[in-house]
Amino acid sequence: MPTPENTSWVILAGGQASRMGGNDKGLVELAGRAMIEHVIDTxxxxxxxxxxxxNRNQARYNTYGTVFGDHIQDYPGPLGGMHAALYHLSDEWIGFVPCDCPRLPADLVSRMSAACQSDTDIAVAHDGEHIxxxxxxxxxxxxxxxxxxxENGDRKIILLYKQCNMITVDFSDQPNAFVNLNTPQELKQFGQEL
Incomplete structure (x- = not known):
């Protein structure tokens, strides 16, 4: 069973960030610091x-910790990062968070771990309205x-989850914890609220 001590966590920063003008989202500044720093702090x-x-700027990301790229070419999205992590890490349970979610729950790891059963394949956070x-x-x-x-060319993450024994983990008490910043406008507005 997963516990905070026996799980590994991966920050997914491998996308193209096309809606962020192609800027590497994890390295975009929010309140004077790279967005990934806010995620690491949590x-x-x-x-x-x-x-x-x-998949880009790996030398800069290396200043924050160990970095690995996708094994599959052409930016297959979050699933590409998950796939690479399963090869890069040996842990039985691996958690993932996006690099553009600066307000993640302070109890994310413990709550996600505690929700899993022995037959759970995937636990997914739920904010009360959406997974x-x-x-x-x-x-x-x-x-x-x-x-x-x-291999079939599929990229829609939720379709894969439907093929697995998926559970949802209730974070409805923290509905704003999963705000993700995809555009310069969202970044600017969020920065003003900090």
């Missing part, structure tokens, strides 16, 4: 095992399904 008190999935498909904790046994899914 995760570090919860887990000592944090790595970063990035947050990139805030997830998964068991490495999904790797064959994930590889087949990607």
């Amino acid at each position: 995760l570090q008190p919860q887990t000592s095992a944090i790595t970063i999935n990035a 947050q498909p990139v805030v997830t904790l998964l068991h490495r046994r999904i790797l064959p399904k994930l590889e087949q899914f990607l």
